[in-house]
Amino acid sequence: MERIEPGEMVRRLIGFIRAEGRFDSVAIENFRKMPGGASREIWSFDCAMQRGGGTTRRAMVLRRDPGAHNISTNRRHEFMVIRAAFEERIPVPEVFWVSEDPAVLGSAFFIMERIDGETLARRLLRDDTYARAREVMPIQLADILAKIHRIDPVKHKLDFLAEPGDNAALTEVKRYEENFRRLALEPHPAFELAFRWLLKRFPKTPRKTLVHGDYRIGNVIFGPEGVRSILDWELAHLGDPMEDVGWMCVRAWRFGNDQKPVGGLGTREDFFRAYEKASGIDVDPEAARFWEVFGNLRWGIITISQARTHIDGFVKSVELASIGRRTAETELELLNLIE
Amino acid sequence: MQDRPTSVELLEAAADFVDSELVPAVQGARQFQARVVANVMRIVAREIKMEDPLVRSEVKALALLLGHEKPHLHGLDDLRKAAASLGEELTSKIRGGEADDGAWRSEVLTVVRQSVEDKLRIANPRYLDSDIAIREAVKE
Numbered sequence: 001m002e003r004i005e006p007g008e009m010v011r012r013l014i015g016f017i018r019a020e021g022r023f024d025s026v027a028i029e030n031f032r033k034m035p036g037g038a039s040r041e042i043w044s045f046d047c048a049m050q051r052g053g054g055t056t057r058r059a060m061v062l063r064r065d066p067g068a069h070n071i072s073t074n075r076r077h078e079f080m081v082i083r084a085a086f087e088e089r090i091p092v093p094e095v096f097w098v099s100e101d102p103a104v105l106g107s108a109f110f111i112m113e114r115i116d117g118e119t120l121a122r123r124l125l126r127d128d129t130y131a132r133a134r135e136v137m138p139i140q141l142a143d144i145l146a147k148i149h150r151i152d153p154v155k156h157k158l159d160f161l162a163e164p165g166d167n168a169a170l171t172e173v174k175r176y177e178e179n180f181r182r183l184a185l186e187p188h189p190a191f192e193l194a195f196r197w198l199l200k201r202f203p204k205t206p207r208k209t210l211v212h213g214d215y216r217i218g219n220v221i222f223g224p225e226g227v228r229s230i231l232d233w234e235l236a237h238l239g240d241p242m243e244d245v246g247w248m249c250v251r252a253w254r255f256g257n258d259q260k261p262v263g264g265l266g267t268r269e270d271f272f273r274a275y276e277k278a279s280g281i282d283v284d285p286e287a288a289r290f291w292e293v294f295g296n297l298r299w300g301i302i303t304i305s306q307a308r309t310h311i312d313g314f315v316k317s318v319e320l321a322s323i324g325r326r327t328a329e330t331e332l333e334l335l336n337l338i339e
Numbered sequence: 340m341q342d343r344p345t346s347v348e349l350l351e352a353a354a355d356f357v358d359s360e361l362v363p364a365v366q367g368a369r370q371f372q373a374r375v376v377a378n379v380m381r382i383v384a385r386e387i388k389m390e391d392p393l394v395r396s397e398v399k400a401l402a403l404l405l406g407h408e409k410p411h412l413h414g415l416d417d418l419r420k421a422a423a424s425l426g427e428e429l430t431s432k433i434r435g436g437e438a439d440d441g442a443w444r445s446e447v448l449t450v451v452r453q454s455v456e457d458k459l460r461i462a463n464p465r466y467l468d469s470d471i472a473i474r475e476a477v478k479e
Contacts, residue, residue, distance in 0.1 A: 035368030187426030189451045192433040200439075258473055319372060322379050328458035329466055335452050336474070 004106050006031060009043075013062070016104050017111070020097045023049045034061075041066055044114055059116075061093070064109035066315070073234040075108040076100055077160050081210075081236045082112065084156035090147050091229050115229040117221040124217060125257050125264045129224050136226040137217075138266030139274045141248070144230060146279035149209040149241040158210070161238050168239040169202045173294065180301045183308050190331035194297045197338040203287035206240035213237055215244040216253045217263040241281060245272070246291020251333045252299050252326075293337050300330030347384045354380035385461045393457040394418045401425035404450045405432075426454075 004012070014026045027048040034042040043062040048055055065075065079098040086092050098110035124130050124137075153161055164171040177195060180188075213235030221229040249261050249268060257264030262271040272283040307324025309315050344352065357377040365373055395412075398421045402410055405428055412418050429447070432438060438447040459467040 186423060187430045189426065189429050189433055189447070190455055192430045193438065193448070193451065196433060196436065196439055256469065258469070318379060319375050322375050322382075325382055325458075325462040328455050328462055331455045332452075332459060332467070332470055335448065335455060336470070339448055 006033075009105060010045075012105060013045075016099065017047065017049065017097065021049060021051075023051050025050045040064070058096075059114035060096070060111055061114045062105075062109055062111050064105060065107040074100075074160075075110050075234075077158075078234040078236070079110040080156070080158060080160075081233045084151055084153075084158060085148065085230070085233070087156070088147060088151055090144060090151075091227060092233075093229055093231075115221050117223045117228045119218070119221055119231075121217045121253065121263070122255055124222060125255055130222070133222050133224055133226045134265055137220075137222065138262055138271050140227045141215075141217075141220070141263070141265075142271055142274035143278045144227065145212070145215060145241075145244055145248075146275055146281075148212050148215075148230075148244070149279055149281065151210045153210055153238065161210070161236065164208070164237070164239050167202060168206055168208065168243075169198075169290065169294070172239065172243065172298075173198050176294075176298050176301050179305065183301070183304050185304075185308075185311075188300075188327070188331065190334050191297060191300060194293060194334045194338060198290065198294055198297070201286070201290050203240060203242060203284065203290055206242065206287070207281060208238055209241045211237055211239040211241060211243050213244070215247055216250065217265070218253060240287070240291070241279075242283065242287045242291045243294070245275060245283060245288050246293075247295040247298075249288070249292045250295040250299050252296075252330065289337075293334065296330050296333050296337065300327055300334070303327045303330065347387050350380045350384040350387075354384070382462055385464070389461055391415055391418070393460065394422050397454050397457060398422050398425060400450045400453060401429060404446055405429060 010028050010031050013031075014028055017023065018026045029046045029048075031043060031045040034044050041062075041064045043064070045060055045062070046057065047060050048057045050056075063075070076098050079095050082092050082095045086094055093112040093115050095110060095112040098108075099105070100108040102108075118124065118130075124133060151158075153159070173195070180191060184191075212230070212233065214232050215230070219230065219232040220227055221231060248263060248271065251258070251261075254261065254264040260266055261268050268288070272285075272288065275281070276283055303323050303326050306320045307327075310317055310320040310324070354377045357373055357380070362370055362373045362377070394415070395418055398410060398412065398418055401422065402408070402425060405425060407425075410421055412421055429451075433447070438444045456467055
């Protein structure tokens with residue numbers, strides 16, 4: 001990928017936004033790279049756009065694919081799913097423009113509204129500032145999830161979403177098993193036991209809806225009052241809505257707050273009940289457990305994949321490297337769940 | 340033969356510096372990364388201290404589970420190779436359905452749990468301790 005200095009990025013962005021929005025002039029200030037985002041670059045800026053006599057100012061974020069990467073998701077698809085969620089009044093950033101033309105900024109990107117707030121789950125679970133947020137968020141997250149599962153993919157022309165077939169669970173299990181076989185460098189008997197367990201327990205009467213695919217407290221912008229925005233829609237797909245419910249219960253999102261299995265914030269029972277009330281979809285505890293086991297296994301495979309990103313040199317990072325030694329945490333949780 | 344400090348003493352000295360001096364001196368993402376660095380050094384120090392006895396007992400348990408003669412291995416490299424190849428043998432049996440149920444399943448679960456716990460003794464002993472505490476609390 002072409003290496004572009006921040007100053008040049010700003011010049012090109014101004015031209016892009018002017019053309020896309022048919023503005024007379026565009027000014028960008030405070031352009032800076034945001035921390036985090038090992039797999040995706042995030043740049044923050046303030047944009048002033050003039051047309052006729054009027055000026056509009058918006059706080060914006062640019063989400064761009066990094067240079068060398070092993071990312072298979074598509075920025076335009078993510079953009080369209082977020083737009084659909086926005087139109088359905090789900091709390092997400094408003095998305096403005098998307099481009100897959102490498103001539104613009106070197107790689108695919110989209111631009112959205114910047115939402116202020118906190119994203120660090122540890123702060124949510126520990127700081128006094130977020131005591132109120134901790135109380136209200138389990139119900140808010142259940143309500144929002146119900147709305148996500150009601151998004152109509154036909155109405156919003158999301159026809160690019162992969163069709164999972166009759167057995168969405170089998171499709172997902174096979175997909176992650178394939179990743180696991182390709183990426184794992186050592187034998188993982190605990191994962192093999194979990195795969196066998198899953199193969200015998202597919203949910204019997206799954207529904208098919210839009211699934212967020214990465215619904216967990218680490219992908220929420222929150223304030224002292226609760227949820228402000230749901231982020232990271234790149235893994236959205238069609239499937240069993242219980243997949244998102246199970247993923248919320250994965251142990252890694254509890255950050256040690258294990259007496260509250262749903263993101264360290266609440267009990268499964270309360271979360272399931274709130275989701276049922278908001279969605280009209282019954283939560284079969286066995287199906288939820290299937291997806292919780294799958295979720296822990298999936299996170300375990302992601303830890304292997306993140307370590308490989310470092311080992312193979314896509315992104316050199318001590319953080320990614322150290323995640324390779326967290327695989328055993330998910331193995332232990334899987335043994336606890338399937339014994 | 341190298342002089343003191345030992346590799347473990349050197350690593351622990353470096354990790355202590357990162358934790359007590361570097362972490363408080365930087366902010367945000369850097370501070371998080373600095374914590375990760377100290378943690379990585381402590382993992383390596385524990386691995387240097389404990390890997391040999393842990394992998395030795397793992398090989399012994401896997402060989403017994405799989406019905407092999409007790410292997411006579413001395414060097415750490417040989418032990419690691421034996422653990423990997425016995426692990427491959429076990430995973431192919433599990434994939435073949437041999438541990439789906441029955442008495443052998445519970446033997447497999449015991450040995451696999453032991454191996455996983457041994458990894459955590461090096462990678463994250465606090466996680467292991469809290470997991471054991473939770474399981475004890477559920478039993479009571």
